[in-house]
Amino acid sequence: MNRRALLLAATSLTALPQLEALAQAGQGDPVRPLVLLTRPQAGAPAAYQAAELIAQEWRKLGLLVELRPMPNQAHSQVVWNERQRWDATMWQMVGRPERGDPDELVFNLFHSANIATGFNFVGYNNPEYDRLAQAQRVEMDQPRRQQIVREVQEIVNRDQPYAFLVHPVNLQAFNKQVFAEASAVNQAGLGIRNFWNWISLTPTGRQRDIIVNSTEPVKATNPFYISGSPDSWVTDLVWDRMMRVGPDGLPQPWAAETVTQPDPTTIDCVLRAGMTFHDGAPVTVEDVVFSFEAPGMGNESPMYRPFVQNIESVSATDARTVRFKLKNPDAAFRISVLAKLNIVSKATWAPVLADYQNRPQNLESYVEERPIGSGPYRFVRSRVNEEVVLEANPSHWARPKADRWIMRIITNIEATLGAFRRGEINVIADYTGDPDLLKGMARTQSAMIAIREGVDIGFQFVGMNIRRPPFSDPAFRRAMSAAVNREMMAGAAWNGQAVPSNSLVSPALAAWHYPGIERRVPGGNIEGSRRLLQEAGYRIVNGRLHYPSGVRETTPIFQ
Amino acid sequence: MLWAIASLTFLLFRLMPGDPTLNFLSESFSEEMRLALLISFGLDKPLHEQYGLYMLSLLQGDFGVSFLQKRPVLDILLEALPNTAALTVSALVVAYAFGIIAGAYLAFARGTVVEGIAIPAALITRAAPEFWLGMILLAWLSFGLGIFPASGANTAGSEFTSEWARLTSADFLWHLVLPALTLALYLQGLPLLLMRATMLEVLNDEFIVMARMKGLSRWAIVMRHAARNALLPVATAFALGLGQSFGGNVVIETVFSWPGLGRVLVSAVQGADYPLAQGAFIMIAGVLVLMNMVADLLYAWLDPRVSVGAKR
Numbered sequence: 046m047n048r049r050a051l052l053l054a055a056t057s058l059t060a061l062p063q064l065e066a067l068a069q070a071g072q073g074d075p076v077r078p079l080v081l082l083t084r085p086q087a088g089a090p091a092a093y094q095a096a097e098l099i100a101q102e103w104r105k106l107g108l109l110v111e112l113r114p115m116p117n118q119a120h121s122q123v124v125w126n127e128r129q130r131w132d133a134t135m136w137q138m139v140g141r142p143e144r145g146d147p148d149e150l151v152f153n154l155f156h157s158a159n160i161a162t163g164f165n166f167v168g169y170n171n172p173e174y175d176r177l178a179q180a181q182r183v184e185m186d187q188p189r190r191q192q193i194v195r196e197v198q199e200i201v202n203r204d205q206p207y208a209f210l211v212h213p214v215n216l217q218a219f220n221k222q223v224f225a226e227a228s229a230v231n232q233a234g235l236g237i238r239n240f241w242n243w244i245s246l247t248p249t250g251r252q253r254d255i256i257v258n259s260t261e262p263v264k265a266t267n268p269f270y271i272s273g274s275p276d277s278w279v280t281d282l283v284w285d286r287m288m289r290v291g292p293d294g295l296p297q298p299w300a301a302e303t304v305t306q307p308d309p310t311t312i313d314c315v316l317r318a319g320m321t322f323h324d325g326a327p328v329t330v331e332d333v334v335f336s337f338e339a340p341g342m343g344n345e346s347p348m349y350r351p352f353v354q355n356i357e358s359v360s361a362t363d364a365r366t367v368r369f370k371l372k373n374p375d376a377a378f379r380i381s382v383l384a385k386l387n388i389v390s391k392a393t394w395a396p397v398l399a400d401y402q403n404r405p406q407n408l409e410s411y412v413e414e415r416p417i418g419s420g421p422y423r424f425v426r427s428r429v430n431e432e433v434v435l436e437a438n439p440s441h442w443a444r445p446k447a448d449r450w451i452m453r454i455i456t457n458i459e460a461t462l463g464a465f466r467r468g469e470i471n472v473i474a475d476y477t478g479d480p481d482l483l484k485g486m487a488r489t490q491s492a493m494i495a496i497r498e499g500v501d502i503g504f505q506f507v508g509m510n511i512r513r514p515p516f517s518d519p520a521f522r523r524a525m526s527a528a529v530n531r532e533m534m535a536g537a538a539w540n541g542q543a544v545p546s547n548s549l550v551s552p553a554l555a556a557w558h559y560p561g562i563e564r565r566v567p568g569g570n571i572e573g574s575r576r577l578l579q580e581a582g583y584r585i586v587n588g589r590l591h592y593p594s595g596v597r598e599t600t601p602i603f604q
Numbered sequence: 605m606l607w608a609i610a611s612l613t614f615l616l617f618r619l620m621p622g623d624p625t626l627n628f629l630s631e632s633f634s635e636e637m638r639l640a641l642l643i644s645f646g647l648d649k650p651l652h653e654q655y656g657l658y659m660l661s662l663l664q665g666d667f668g669v670s671f672l673q674k675r676p677v678l679d680i681l682l683e684a685l686p687n688t689a690a691l692t693v694s695a696l697v698v699a700y701a702f703g704i705i706a707g708a709y710l711a712f713a714r715g716t717v718v719e720g721i722a723i724p725a726a727l728i729t730r731a732a733p734e735f736w737l738g739m740i741l742l743a744w745l746s747f748g749l750g751i752f753p754a755s756g757a758n759t760a761g762s763e764f765t766s767e768w769a770r771l772t773s774a775d776f777l778w779h780l781v782l783p784a785l786t787l788a789l790y791l792q793g794l795p796l797l798l799m800r801a802t803m804l805e806v807l808n809d810e811f812i813v814m815a816r817m818k819g820l821s822r823w824a825i826v827m828r829h830a831a832r833n834a835l836l837p838v839a840t841a842f843a844l845g846l847g848q849s850f851g852g853n854v855v856i857e858t859v860f861s862w863p864g865l866g867r868v869l870v871s872a873v874q875g876a877d878y879p880l881a882q883g884a885f886i887m888i889a890g891v892l893v894l895m896n897m898v899a900d901l902l903y904a905w906l907d908p909r910v911s912v913g914a915k916r
Contacts, residue, residue, distance in 0.1 A: 119621040121623070122621050123621075264672045267674065347641055405643070410669055431863035453755065455756070460861060463743075469755065469759070
């Protein structure tokens with residue numbers, strides 16, 4: 046080494062600590078090690094892998110990030126009941142028909158009224174957002190409401206209370222040698238796992254049963270209680286509702302022949318003539334009134350009670366008309382109430398309700414020997430962890446084309462494919478396995494298998510705890526969200542069965558989704574993320590990210 | 605014993621992190637709803653009060669109501685029990701019948717090529733993971749050859765006049781073959797090796813030498829004299845294995861979507877469904893205790909020398 050090089054080396058070696066000291070003098074404390082909560086790999090492999098990718102990217106920004114897998118129950122316990130304690134968590138919202146209207150998500154996820162004990166567990170508090178969330182609730186003019194929902198998505202994009210990750214793409218299949226292919230009905234955001242498909246699928250040969258798989262068992266069949274998705278597939282078919290969420294995601298009259306709204310707080314429903322329950326008794330307006338009153342009586346139906354709290358009164362104005370008077374205008378009332386509550390027989394349930402009001406248990410604990418509804422399918426039997434069997438109701442005005450609807454509980458994905466190929470089931474509506482396997486099977490057996498794909502209403506996200514710095518800083522949240530490579534995540538973690546997300550309203554809901562918002566994550570990549578942090582005053586010193594000048598780290602590390 | 609297990613499971617679930625009301629998390633979930641659920645589960649009461657009520661109910665044969673399924677726990681367990689019993693008993697009978705005969709034969713054929721192949725084969729099937737064995741059999745006999753069904757205990761939508769008619773139907777037995785065969789393959793190693801080892805000991809006993817000297821046939825020596833004496837530990841292992849297998853078939857039940865007690869237990873634990881999980885544990889423990897007792901009685905019956913008060 047020559048003399049000049051030696052001198053340079055010596056200078057730089059001695060100067061380095063001074064430069065770091067200078068840099069540190071103008072900086073805040075290093076950000077504490079952050080913990081990202083997730084479900085274990087065995088329970089949610091895609092979400093776990095996504096969490097690994099996120100942690101990897103966040104580490105590139107100078108953060109110490111620990112991935113903390115937790116069993117489902119313990120995870121929910123921390124996120125829900127210990128709101129001050131955690132930093133960030135993987136979470137998901139699953140697709141359900143009633144989420145076809147954005148109100149449930151827009152209001153409950155981010156309105157400040159839900160910070161303390163409701164679903165706003167990240168603690169997002171923005172008066173401007175609150176105002177818009179309330180406004181879309183009472184806006185009866187559809188174009189104006191759509192505009193408000195877009196503004197809501199714009200605010201969410203700006204503030205990034207969640208780092209939205211992906212909307213899963215549903216992959217489902219049915220046997221087109223058993224059912225006419227044209228008779229299958231897709232519902233926006235749900236695919237062929239929907240009410241309309243179950244009454245529409247038309248058998249073409251001797252096999253006249255719809256035999257559909259589910260990876261989860263049905264837990265209960267009770268019109269006042271729902272404990273999981275498969276439960277609602279069954280209640281959907283056994284009990285009628287005044288309205289249904291249509292294939293396009295919009296509400297349409299069902300047991301109600303017409304639904305009119307004389308003013309923003311009054312809704313009149315004319316009940317379809319000639320309806321009967323499965324035991325032959327007629328469905329009357331008294332049954333309808335009771336069905337909407339019962340969930341509000343005491344705490345008899347905690348699951349359904351929130352949906353009737355805006356009803357001031359419900360009454361029969363004539364032999365076929367039921368009038369709902371609302372406390373406040375509610376634009377989502379048709380989907381979130383009329384299309385959600387089941388019509389039950391007053392003769393059956395009124396004595397049960399009276400009895401349960403004197404018991405410690407509530408109405409959810411009542412088990413009908415054979416559930417009686419008025420829906421297009423009648424309940425036949427349920428065998429624990431094996432199957433649920435329904436049969437077509439011949440006296441229904443929308444009589445199903447199939448004879449029976451059978452849900453088989455199959456816990457093994459490979460066995461699901463094997464059972465489908467062998468004809469033990471003829472619809473795969475719940476598939477969480479490798480998409481290439483099913484698609485490959487469809488290619489080799491193209492005469493038998495029809496595939497349906499569609500973006501789900503639900504989404505996966507990272508919830509960032511806004512109560513805890515540095516997540517309390519919107520610039521930091523934007524940078525964290527920008528660092529996530531959603532395209533790569535959709536490919537690697539979801540095997541390509543997902544699309545990037547940046548909104549609580551899925552692109553499956555074309556009427557409400559803000560087109561192109563998924564490409565507008567502020568920053569948009571790891572370099573953009575570094576730039577956002579730099580602009581907000583954060584600095585990387587010795588490989589560790591430091592708060593802006595003067596900011597001390599006082600938040601305890603999650604243990 | 606059952607009181608201790610009941611108390612332990614009661615405490616265990618309540619000490620685990622997790623709130624059973626959070627199974628119902630949705631965007632409309634509220635604190636009011638959570639409290640209502642807590643009350644309906646009886647979890648609003650102090651722990652000692654919950655324990656007192658629980659033990660009192662147990663004494664009356666009431667296992668409580670499932671938090672998630674909202675049905676009496678006993679009904680759910682009794683619905684799953686026949687499937688588990690059929691799977692366990694059939695697999696154990698096959699495994700032990702095969703293990704006893706093969707073990708006795710291998711003891712007799714010691715040092716032969718047959719032993720050189722059979723012992724590693726038995727050890728491999730014993731050591732192979734159940735899910736792997738199950739998937740291999742599924743892929744081969746169900747997906748490939750199409751001989752057996754891929755899942756469940758009955759064909760979809762099949763009707764039966766009674767539970768007994770279902771359990772004795774050809775359809776049920778057809779569905780039972782693959783899961784029972786997998787479990788039997790997994791279980792056969794123990795009786796086979798146990799029988800072989802005991803037979804080797806017995807074959808060196810003086811009474812066997814005497815039998816040989818008397819000119820008895822090979823078959824008579826092995827089956828009538830040696831095997832009967834070698835059966836004692838195998839019979840005990842059978843009774844104990846029966847008790848253990850009742851709660852331990854979770855993997856097989858999951859691979860074959862078999863609607864048994866193991867899956868009920870797993871989903872109850874995952875969902876913090878305390879009453880159902882407690883009930884399942886107590887039922888499994890009850891079967892285990894019962895089978896221990898049966899093993900003791902069986903041993904005393906097979907070998908009167910070990911019974912209490914026996915003349916020595």
